[in-house]
């Protein structure tokens with residue numbers, strides 16, 4: 001018996017990094033996983049590799065900033081599989097790094113906030129509807145330590161992730177009595193492709209602030225995330241969990 005047998009999960013950003021790691025673990029523990037991502041090539045590659053293990057997977061090219069794309073893809077998942085138990089929003093972008101506000105363009109700021117914050121809002125809004133009908137659901141939004149502490153040189157990222165934390169707290173309370181939990185997770189630096197383009201000096205600065213003095217692994221994030229979206233995590237909502245190797249102090 002798997003922890004997620006007979007459950008249906010949507011994972012955005014499921015083609016890469018943290019989203020892919022969470023999707024693989026959920027699928028290995030019994031869930032049918034529907035991966036949403038804009039990167040069609042990586043999305044299909046990831047879906048094929050999950051299928052090859054004999055696990056249940058669907059793939060949808062979806063831009064989380066598009067209200068209509070999100071709505072129709074979520075509806076398609078529910079039409080095909082008759083339920084939705086879990087939604088993990090891992091789609092995200094870093095945007096400029098090592099860039100003070102004077103050099104940070106308004107277009108970059110809008111883009112980062114659109115993907116990270118508006119995407120979290122739209123995914124939660126459309127995923128929660130079938131969960132309300134079922135009176136059960138687990139939602140997990142990827143925030144970041146940068147949203148708690150405000151890494152300098154990444155104002156768009158920090159502001160968007162603080163916003164995600166606000167979403168978690170507000171929506172968690174809205175649905176607290178309906179069998180639905182809405183939580184966040186605030187990792188420090190995780191070894192994923194997202195960091196490939198981050199300025200090495202910035203990465204070094206972020207790692208130096210972690211008392212364990214190393215990057216977090218995708219497996220470590222997947223282990224905690226899967227507990228947060230499991231039935232066992234029944235008295236936690238509106239909370240942003242820490243996974244920062246000792247960096248976060250609140």
Ligand SMILES: NC(=O)c1ccc[n+]([C@@H]2O[C@H](COP(=O)([O-])OP(=O)(O)OC[C@H]3O[C@@H](n4cnc5c(N)ncnc54)[C@H](O)[C@@H]3O)[C@@H](O)[C@H]2O)c1
Pocket residue numbers: 012013014015016017018019036037038039042062063064065089090091092093094115119142143144145186187188189190191192193194195
């Ligand atoms: N890696 C880290 O150090 C770290 C630390 C803290 C928080 N996070 C957060 O974790 C999440 C996942 O990060 P990751 O490291 O796995 O990144 P990643 O770059 O490996 O994966 C992100 C995925 O999101 C997809 N994506 C981007 N924009 C999208 C959009 N508009 N619609 C749909 N999909 C889109 C990308 O195609 C990619 O597959 C992000 O929200 C990130 O901010 C990451």
